[in-house]
Amino acid sequence: xxxxxxRSMAEAMxxxxxxxxxxxxxxxxxxxxxxxxxxxIETGARDLVVVANNAGSGHVGxxxxxELRRVRRIICSFPRSQGSVVFEALYRAxxxxxxxxxxxxxxxxxxxxxxxxxxxxxxxxxxxQLARGKxxxxxxGRMMVLEYALPGDVALVEAWQADRWxxxxxxxxxxxxNAVMATAAxxxxxxxxxxxxxxxxxxxxxxxxxxxxxxxLHVPGVEA
Amino acid sequence: xxxxxxQMAARVAVDIPEGWYVNLGIGIPTQVADHVPEGREVIFHSxxxxxGMGPAPAADAIDPWLINAGKQHVTLRAGGAYVHHxxxxxxxxxxxxxxxxxxxxxxxxxxxxxxxxxxxxxxAPAVGGAMDLAAGAKRLWVVMEHTxxxxxxxxxxxxxxxxxxxxxxxxxxxxxxxxxxTENGFTVVDMAPGVTREMLVAQTEAALVFA
Numbered sequence: 001x002x003x004x005x006x007r008s009m010a011e012a013m014x015x016x017x018x019x020x021x022x023x024x025x026x027x028x029x030x031x032x033x034x035x036x037x038x039x040x041i042e043t044g045a046r047d048l049v050v051v052a053n054n055a056g057s058g059h060v061g062x063x064x065x066x067e068l069r070r071v072r073r074i075i076c077s078f079p080r081s082q083g084s085v086v087f088e089a090l091y092r093a094x095x096x097x098x099x100x101x102x103x104x105x106x107x108x109x110x111x112x113x114x115x116x117x118x119x120x121x122x123x124x125x126x127x128x129q130l131a132r133g134k135x136x137x138x139x140x141g142r143m144m145v146l147e148y149a150l151p152g153d154v155a156l157v158e159a160w161q162a163d164r165w166x167x168x169x170x171x172x173x174x175x176x177x178n179a180v181m182a183t184a185a186x187x188x189x190x191x192x193x194x195x196x197x198x199x200x201x202x203x204x205x206x207x208x209x210x211x212x213x214x215x216x217l218h219v220p221g222v223e224a
Numbered sequence: 225x226x227x228x229x230x231q232m233a234a235r236v237a238v239d240i241p242e243g244w245y246v247n248l249g250i251g252i253p254t255q256v257a258d259h260v261p262e263g264r265e266v267i268f269h270s271x272x273x274x275x276g277m278g279p280a281p282a283a284d285a286i287d288p289w290l291i292n293a294g295k296q297h298v299t300l301r302a303g304g305a306y307v308h309h310x311x312x313x314x315x316x317x318x319x320x321x322x323x324x325x326x327x328x329x330x331x332x333x334x335x336x337x338x339x340x341x342x343x344x345x346x347x348a349p350a351v352g353g354a355m356d357l358a359a360g361a362k363r364l365w366v367v368m369e370h371t372x373x374x375x376x377x378x379x380x381x382x383x384x385x386x387x388x389x390x391x392x393x394x395x396x397x398x399x400x401x402x403x404x405x406t407e408n409g410f411t412v413v414d415m416a417p418g419v420t421r422e423m424l425v426a427q428t429e430a431a432l433v434f435a
Contacts, residue, residue, distance in 0.1 A: 027272040027273075027291070027295075027309075028291065028295040030272075030288070030289060030291050030295075031289075077350070077351055077352050077353070078350040078351065078352040079349075079350055080349075080350040081295075081350070100349050100350075100351055101351075102351050102352075102353065102354075102355040102356050103271060103309070103313065103351070103352050103353040103356060104271075104309075104312075104313030104316055104317055104353060104355075104356030104360070105355075105356065107308075107309040107310040107312075107313050108310055108313060108317075110310070111310040122317065123317065123359045123360070124317060124355045124356045124359045124360065125355045125359070125389075126359065126389070126390060127387060127389070127390040128355060128386065128387045128388065128389070129341075129386050129387075130351065130355065170306070170308075171289040172274075172287065172289040172290045172300070172306055173270075173272050173273055173274050173289060173290050173291055173306065174289045175273050175306055175307070175308045176272050176273050176308065176309050177308070177309045178308070179308035179309075179310075180308050180309050180310045207308070
């Protein structure tokens with residue numbers, strides 16, 4: 001019987017190692033897998049590359065991971081936000097590498113990785129400093145920038161419902177990067193608010209089919 | 225002698241026809257949604273995967289799972305949909321949005337826009353979806369003050385701040401005027417009550433054409 005549910009955080013985090021690239025779901029705090037982030041901190045893995053839209057806030061979760069000097073590099077569209085004090089201090093001190101990526105390019109680079117596409121051309125960032133040093137090419141009369149796929153070793157995802165095959169639904173704007181990142185990592189680890197019986201999810205409503213998911217941990221959270 | 229910020233937002237809103245799909249940036253652009261004339265259906269998109277976004281909820285009806293790109297609580301209108309980030313930006317980059325309204329530091333007379341960083345060595349640059357929106361929407365309108373607080377013109381011959389996108393702004397709404405970006409440069413299509421041509425010229429670095 002296929003059962004991707006895991007019973008403990010240790011089981012969820014098994015195999016994460018130093019130097020891994022971690023895709024971290026969420027947009028601000030919505031859809032961010034907080035429990036899995038705490039689990040990642042517990043593993044002690046360091047020298048990580050983290051891909052996330054924001055660079056954390058306060059001193060918890062991603063900010064805590066960075067504060068513990070476990071993140072070598074962050075790939076991010078909007079690192080500066082309310083309370084991103086840890087990131088900003090590390091960045092000013094030159095103690096963390098930042099790769100700033102337009103938000104849509106970041107999403108598409110992971111979609112490409114999940115879809116087996118090596119690279120693509122996009123009009124976003126043409127003529128700006130974020131295209132500096134990148135190959136450009138005119139396609140159908142428009143200048144485009146070459147961007148490479150961005151695969152992860154691990155994706156940490158927050159879902160609303162999950163079944164034992166790893167089929168997932170999300171809650172409203174909590175879907176954000178989660179559904180894209182789930183496709184783009186070698187190991188996709190999910191924290192789900194609700195575990196449901198196989199067959200209980202409407203096949204038309206499954207946003208991430210279980211083929212993209214490796215492990216599911218039940219983490220009941222805020223109801224809404 | 226000039227439009228207030230709510231009046232600027234309202235001035236933008238009257239120009240948005242029924243049926244358009246529209247993305248509003250953070251700041252004054254966000255206020256545009258509050259000024260769409262009653263009964264006119266305009267569909268608002270938020271880059272974090274919300275299509276058909278509605279107004280802010282009452283304080284006792286906040287849903288923590290439903291935010292906009294500025295991370296404020298919002299609602300979903302009947303007919304709205306949720307998508308993931310790659311699909312949301314496919315809507316943006318794929319030319320499916322009729323309009324994007326952004327704030328800016330500077331707009332150049334050829335339509336170049338700078339709105340994401342104030343220097344080459346910004347302490348922690350944050351681009352978000354600005355470059356995708358500027359390059360991807362069918363048309364880009366900018367709403368901003370005509371000058372900086374110290375009076376430096378923001379409508380310029382050539383941007384000095386790092387660019388967000390090249391030659392993509394179609395129209396600019398300021399506290400003083402509405403200007404189209406044309407082959408001949410900034411063309412004034414409307415002025416706030418009491419604003420004169422001389423005042424506008426004095427507060428604009430780029431040349432102005434008066435239609």
